[in-house]
Amino acid sequence: MNYARSLPEVFTDLIRQLTTLMRTEAQLARTEMSEKVTQVGAGIGLIVGGAVLIMPGLVILLQAAVAALVNAGIDDAWAALIVGGGIVVIGLILLMVGMSRLKARQLVPNRTIEQVQRDASVAKQQVRKDDDSLQRAA
Secondary structure (H helix, E strand, O other): OOOOOOHHHHHHHHHHHHHHHHHHHHHHHHHHHHHHHHHHHHHHHHHHHHHHHHHHHHHHHHHHHHHHHHHOOOOHHHHHHHHHHHHHHHHHHHHHHHHHHOOHHHHOOHHHHHHHHHHHHHHHHHHHHHHHHHHHHO
């Protein structure tokens, strides 16, 4: 059976299929994002749980370091000051490095910006080249 569809029928069918495709793609994106959010939530929960367990363990290790210094003949107060001071210095260094990495200029996507600028430059050169070719041909 060979029947030809009219142009409006073809156009209507095309619009219907595109609409269906867009809905399906949007649903897939929503489903995938929901899965990703669940993964991120689980990851954050595990990180928090790990941090909760690591902190008391670190305190115990620091107390053991103080006890080792006391056993080595250093006064209790000085041993606590040495260990506490060392940890504070390490913490401050980590804090400063972390803060410097969060500054706005560090978060700018420089490589992407440079690539877009190169692409724009190449496009401008191509347009000029095409324009020159058209002017010579005329």
